[in-house]
Amino acid sequence: MWSNTLISISIILLFLFMFPLGYLLLLAIGAARTKTKPRTIHRSPSTQFMIVIPAHNESNVIRSTIESLRRLDYPSQLFSIHIVADHCTDETTKAARLAGAIVHERNEGPRTGKGAALSWLFQMILEKEHCDAVIIFDADTRVDPKFLRVMDWRLAQGDQVIQGQHVISNPNQGWFPALIWAMFLIDNRFQNLGRQNLGWSAKNMGDSICFRVDILRQLGWGAGLTDDYQMRQRLLLKGILITYEPAAIGYGEAPQNWGLARPQRARWLRGTRDASQQFVIPLLAEGLKRRNLAMVDGALQGLFPSYSTQSVLSLSVLMILVPINYFIKSASLWVLIGAWAVVVGTLLIYPLVGLALESAPIKAYLAIILGPFFILWRTWLAILAQFGKKRVTWVRTEHGKLK
Secondary structure, eight states, X not given: OHHHHHHHHHHHHHHHHHHHHHHHHHHHHHTTSOOOOOOOTTOOOOOOXXXXXXXXXXXXXXXXXXXXXXXXXXXXXXXXXXXXXXXXXXXXXXXXXXXXXXXXXXXXXXXXXXHHHHHHHHHHHTTTSOOXXXXXXXXXXXXXXXXXXXXXXXXXXXOSEEEEEEEESOGGGOHHHHHHHHHHHHHIIIIIIHHHHHTOOOOOOSSSEEEEHHHHXXXXXXXXXXXXXXXXXXXXXXXXXEEEEEEEEEEEOOOSSHHHHHHHHHHHHHHHHHHHHHHHHHHHHXXXXXXXXXXXXXXXXXXXXXXXXXXXXHHHHHHHHHHHHHHHOOHHHHHHHHHHHHHHHHHHHHHHHHHHXXXXXXXXXXXXXXHHHHHHHHHHHHHHHHHOOSOOOOOOOOOOOOO
C-alpha cells in the first residue's frame, strides 16, 4: 500500500516539475537565435544622456570609473556624469569631483541602499536637468567605448528601457569570480536574450541599464532590498518592456569569495521573495486578462522555483526513489526513476548548452564544475530567505582597486 502511495506522490511531483522545467527550456529555445548586431557607424549621435552612479564609500574605484566614462566614444557635450555620494565617510566625494563628475552628497535619513539613493537623486534633479535618457552604472563598472552609441541607436528604434550586457570583469581572481563569470554568460543568454527573442521583457540587472527620462519621471525608482527587480515588475504592469542589447557591454566585479558574496545573495533572495509576493498575482491577473505573455512571464519568474531549487529537489527525489526500488522492485517505479533521471540530466546539461551557445572558452566549463556547490549554497540561502526570521539589510559589496 505504501509503495502505491509513493508512486502516486512521485507522479504528482513529476507532473508539477514539468511546468518550471518547460519554462526553462522555452527560454533556452528562445536564446538559440543570435541577436543581430546594431549598425551604429552611420548614425550621428543625438541623445542627451545623464549617467548616474550611486556610491557609498567607493574611493578605491570611483575615480577610475569616472575617467573611463569620460573616454567613451560619444560627444562629451551630450552626456553628463552624476554621482550620488550616499552617506560616504571616505574620500569618495573628493575623488569623484577631481575626476570631473557632478557630485550630490546625501547624508540625511538612513542609508538603506542603492534604491533609496537613486530615488533621492531622481526626485531632486530629473525635473531640473535636461536630458533624453538616464543610464545607471555601479561604482566599479567599466564600459565598452561604444556603449552610449549603441544606446543612442536603440532609443532611435523606439525602445524605452534597454538593458546592456553585464559581464564579470575579474574571473581570474579566484574560483568564485570565475564561476559567477560563467553563470552570467549563461544568464545573459537564456534569461535576457531568450526573453528578448520571445518578445518578453529582459531582466533589470541594476547596472548598465538605460531609461528614457519620461519613464523615470513617471515611475520614479523605488527602494527595497531589490529595487531593480521591483522596477521591472512595475514596468511590466505599465506594459513597458525592457529590451536587451548585448552590444552595450558593462564590466563589473564579482565578490572574490563565498563569504563576501553571502550578504549580497541573501539580500537578493529575500528581496525577490518580498517583491514576488507583492507582484505575482497582479502580473498574472493582468497578463491573462490582456493576453500579455510578457506579464505572464514576469509572474512565472516569481512563482516558479529557481534553477538551483529545481536541481536540488529533482536530484533529491531521484536519490530517494533509487534505493527504495531496490526493495520494492516495481516496474512502475523503474519508469518513474527513468523519468526523473531525464529531468536531472536535462538540468545538468542546461548550463552547458548556454555556454555552447555563447561559444564560451574552456575556462567557463571548468568553472561550472563548482556549480553543484553553488547550487547547494544558494538553495540553503533561499531556504533561509523564505522561512528565516532574521532581518536582512542592504550591505555594500566590497570592490577591489581596479586599474
